[in-house]
Amino acid sequence: MENANNIKSKLLQVLLQQIDTQIETLNNAIASIHESKGNETKSSAGDKFETGRAMLHLEQDKLESQLSNAFGLKKKLNSLKSIAISGKIGVGSLIYTSKGIYFISIGIGKVLMDDSTYLVISTDSPIGKLLIGKSIGDFISFNGNEIEILDIG
Secondary structure, three states: OOOOHHHHHHHHHHHHHHHHHHHHHHHHHHHHHHHHHHHHHOOOOOHHHHHHHHHHHHHHHHHHHHHHHHHHHHHHHHHHOOOOOOOOOOOOOOOOOOOEEEEEOOOOOOEOOEEEEEEOOOOHHHHHHHOOOOOOOEEEEEEEEEEEEEEEO
C-alpha cells in the first residue's frame, strides 16, 4: 500500500487542479457577462434593455458568489498540507474503512486516482460528522450499514 502522505499529496494536487479549473471557468463566464453588458445598446424598448441588464447582473452576482466559494475551498485545501497525522479522525485524515476510502477535506464526492476511488467529504457531511473523532477499530452506522474503520493516515 502506498504511503498515506503520498496519497494525500496526490489527492490534494488533483483537488486543487479541479478547483483551479472551476475558478478559470467562472472567471471566463464573468468576463463574458461584462462583455455582454458592454455590447448591449439601449433601444426604444427601454424596459427590455433594463430587464436584460438586470438579468445579467443577477447572473454575475451568482457567478461571483461561486467564485468566492471556490477560492475558499482552495484556501482550505492549501491549509491541509500542514496538518499532521493523529490517531483520531479529523480534517485531513485519509480513512480506510470496510466500505471505502474517505478523505476528509472538502465536499467533492468521488475522485478516481491511481485505479482507486476516494470519497472526498467535508466535516459537515452526514458521514463526516460520524467519522470525526473515531479511531482504528471503531464502527459507525451509516444508511443502515455498519462501517469499520480499518486504518487512518
